[in-house]
Amino acid sequence: AGSVAGADLVGVVHADPVDPPGLPVIGFEEAIGCSDLVVECAGQPALRSYGPRVLRAGVDLLVVSTGALVDDELFTSLTEADGGKLSLSTGAIGGLDMVVAATGMGGLDRATLTTTKRAVSLIQPWMSEAEARRLTSAREPIELMRGSARTIASAFPKSANVAASLALAVGDWERVEAAVVADPNAELTSHVITAEGGAGSYRFEVRNHPSAETPTTSGVVPHAVLRAIRSLAGGTVFR
Numbered sequence: 001a002g003s004v005a006g007a008d009l010v011g012v013v014h015a016d017p018v019d020p021p022g023l024p025v026i027g028f029e030e031a032i033g034c035s036d037l038v039v040e041c042a043g044q045p046a047l048r049s050y051g052p053r054v055l056r057a058g059v060d061l062l063v064v065s066t067g068a069l070v071d072d073e074l075f076t077s078l079t080e081a082d083g084g085k086l087s088l089s090t091g092a093i094g095g096l097d098m099v100v101a102a103t104g105m106g107g108l109d110r111a112t113l114t115t116t117k118r119a120v121s122l123i124q125p126w127m128s129e130a131e132a133r134r135l136t137s138a139r140e141p142i143e144l145m146r147g148s149a150r151t152i153a154s155a156f157p158k159s160a161n162v163a164a165s166l167a168l169a170v171g172d173w174e175r176v177e178a179a180v181v182a183d184p185n186a187e188l189t190s191h192v193i194t195a196e197g198g199a200g201s202y203r204f205e206v207r208n209h210p211s212a213e214t215p216t217t218s219g220v221v222p223h224a225v226l227r228a229i230r231s232l233a234g235g236t237v238f239r
């Protein structure tokens with residue numbers, strides 16, 4: 001809508017069969033040829049395919065699908081590429097600035113994240129029919145999986161990028177334990193972060209309305225992206 005001062009949307013690269021109405025659709029090569037910044041908001045596979053090429057072309061890259069960075073090879077190619085600058089969207093959660101600051105003050109001993117979403121939105125292609133049915137017929141919350149941030153961000157690529165975002169802020173994939181809970185009655189998506197270390201002890205709780213179009217995603221995420229673009233474009237960072 002042109003609401004980010006200092007930034008113009010030059011185009012949208014997409015993979016759907018039908019073009020998004022009212023948006024300037026362009027191809028990937030055209031996008032990296034005519035923009036200063038590419039925003040990845042297309043999923044972990046798209047970041048794997050396109051991220052390194054964006055940076056190598058000297059174009060900055062803002063990443064939403066942070067969970068793709070669990071792949072060490074991709075992590076290295078994105079963080080050590082010569083060319084554009086990489087930045088990560090805070091996406092659906094808050095508190096990461098404080099986690100980074102606390103990590104800087106002697107490190108964190110431990111951090112946890114519990115993500116609770118509407119049960120049906122957590123069905124994954126790798127689940128058996130019985131597992132998927134358990135989610136569609138659940139009456140009570142079910143803890144679906146608990147493990148390292150690396151495990152959880154890989155197992156729920158459209159729902160637990162936040163686990164990777166927290167681990168990247170802590171600077172240690174294994175020190176962050178994440179859990180995903182399927183709640184048949186969850187109206188809101190919740191993310192509860194805890195962290196402890198030399199700087200203190202922290203707890204952040206986020207309760208987001210899911211997007212009406214894509215219930216796996218919290219509705220606020222595009223606005224986190226817009227905030228990041230505003231900041232990258234040199235605008236005020238407190239708005």
Ligand SMILES: NC(=O)C1=CN([C@@H]2O[C@H](COP(=O)(O)OP(=O)(O)OC[C@H]3O[C@@H](n4cnc5c(N)ncnc54)[C@H](O)[C@@H]3O)[C@@H](O)[C@H]2O)C=CC1
Binds near residue numbers: 014049065162165
């Ligand atoms: N860091 C965070 O807190 C969060 C991260 N996410 C990430 O954002 C991603 C996008 O979320 P939504 O917009 O809700 O998903 P969506 O499924 O509604 O939209 C994805 C869009 O990406 C496009 N796309 C997919 N593959 C592509 C490719 N190879 N090239 C070009 N376009 C491609 C599709 O055409 C589609 O329009 C999620 O898959 C997830 O990885 C989502 C929520 C929070």
Ligand SMILES: O=C([O-])CC(=O)C(=O)O
Binds near residue numbers: 091092160161
């Ligand atoms: O939008 C959310 O609440 C979180 C999400 O999907 C993700 O981290 O992939």
